[in-house]
Amino acid sequence: MTTNEDLDLIVNQYLSRLEAALANLPPERRRQLIESITDHISEARVTLAVTSEVALRDILDRVGQPGDIAAAALADEVTPVHPQATGSRRGIVTGVAIAIVILVVLGTYFASRSNNSVPTTTVTVTTITTTSISITVPNVIGLSLKTAEAELQSLPFDFEVKVIADCTSRQVPLGVVASQRPAAGSSAAQGSQVRLVVTPGKGCP
Amino acid sequence: MIAKGSSNLMSQMRRGAVEYCVLALLRDRDMYGFELTRALSTAGGLVASEGTVYPLLARIRQDGLVETFWEASPQGPPRRYYRLTNDGRLALETFRDQWRQFRNTVDAIMKGSDV
Numbered sequence: 001m002t003t004n005e006d007l008d009l010i011v012n013q014y015l016s017r018l019e020a021a022l023a024n025l026p027p028e029r030r031r032q033l034i035e036s037i038t039d040h041i042s043e044a045r046v047t048l049a050v051t052s053e054v055a056l057r058d059i060l061d062r063v064g065q066p067g068d069i070a071a072a073a074l075a076d077e078v079t080p081v082h083p084q085a086t087g088s089r090r091g092i093v094t095g096v097a098i099a100i101v102i103l104v105v106l107g108t109y110f111a112s113r114s115n116n117s118v119p120t121t122t123v124t125v126t127t128i129t130t131t132s133i134s135i136t137v138p139n140v141i142g143l144s145l146k147t148a149e150a151e152l153q154s155l156p157f158d159f160e161v162k163v164i165a166d167c168t169s170r171q172v173p174l175g176v177v178a179s180q181r182p183a184a185g186s187s188a189a190q191g192s193q194v195r196l197v198v199t200p201g202k203g204c205p
Numbered sequence: 206m207i208a209k210g211s212s213n214l215m216s217q218m219r220r221g222a223v224e225y226c227v228l229a230l231l232r233d234r235d236m237y238g239f240e241l242t243r244a245l246s247t248a249g250g251l252v253a254s255e256g257t258v259y260p261l262l263a264r265i266r267q268d269g270l271v272e273t274f275w276e277a278s279p280q281g282p283p284r285r286y287y288r289l290t291n292d293g294r295l296a297l298e299t300f301r302d303q304w305r306q307f308r309n310t311v312d313a314i315m316k317g318s319d320v
Contacts, residue, residue: 018256029260029263032263033259033260033263036238036259036262036263036285037256037259039238039239039282039284039285040238040239040242040255040256040259042281042282043237043238043239043278043281043282043284044239045281046278046280046281046282047239047280047281061254062243062246062254062255063254063255063256064253064254064255064256064257065254068253068254068256068257069254069256069257069259069260071257072253072256072257072260072261073259073260075220075260076260076261076263076264
């Protein structure tokens with residue numbers, strides 16, 4: 001027979017591990033998160049009338065590994081709380097930037113699609129630098145997408161490249177970069193993107 | 206590079222979508238943390254675990270998409286309920302439209318490609 005005290009002890013051990021895993025979170029966020037998860041466990045125990053260790057372990061398994069919760073919490077700290085940019089924070093910022101670019105590009109696509117029925121393709125190559133140095137954007141107009149990507153990646157920066165198909169103009173040969181933004185020769189700041197429009201290949205109606 | 210980041214991309218996409226799934230669950234009624242996170246984890250494939258939803262709830266609350274209030278529980282401790290705000294409702298409607306278009310476009314392109 002497992003007593004309520006035994007179960008409390010298991011919960012407390014879990015919460016201690018969670019607290020340790022959340023050490024890098026700002027104190028107020030950590031306190032709120034632990035409070036929410038403490039409430040969650042209490043609620044689950046009452047709702048499911050937990051009296052056995054097995055049932056309690058199942059609840060804790062569903063709550064998840066403290067390390068996973070800590071990772072999710074840190075990933076949600078998008079607004080930098082600590083001024084020093086860490087490797088993982090940079091990754092998060094990059095991820096968010098990519099997501100924004102995808103949305104922007106898709107938004108452009110839908111807008112263009114609804115305004116004209118001519119099928120075309122836009123491919124966007126996103127470049128995100130991890131330093132504050134500006135880069136001079138090379139000219140990639142007229143190159144194949146593959147060559148253009150290689151060219152952009154050859155620059156001494158950490159690039160994230162995303163290719164998004166979209167459908168715009170068929171006035172230049174297939175698979176070739178028709179235009180770019182920013183223009184060749186201009187400088188691109190940290191986190192900016194180089195946008196390439198290429199003519200449609202497969203995948204366009 | 207795309208290959209390198211594909212699992213990361215999935216987790217980014219999931220993370221983006223879960224937020225709106227939370228808003229959608231709250232569209233018709235207010236829910237407390239346990240039932241909300243359990244509904245998400247039961248749906249399968251959406252969240253790594255119930256505990257990982259709480260940071261997200263804190264964030265969308267901070268963003269003003271949901272608000273919370275305490276209510277007594279018929280059994281056990283008081284419950285913190287989550288309620289959709291007007292901003293949250295608007296964000297949900299916008300996402301639903303964008304998601305529909307996004308899904309259709311990706312599906313169409315995937316179907317047409319040789320991949």
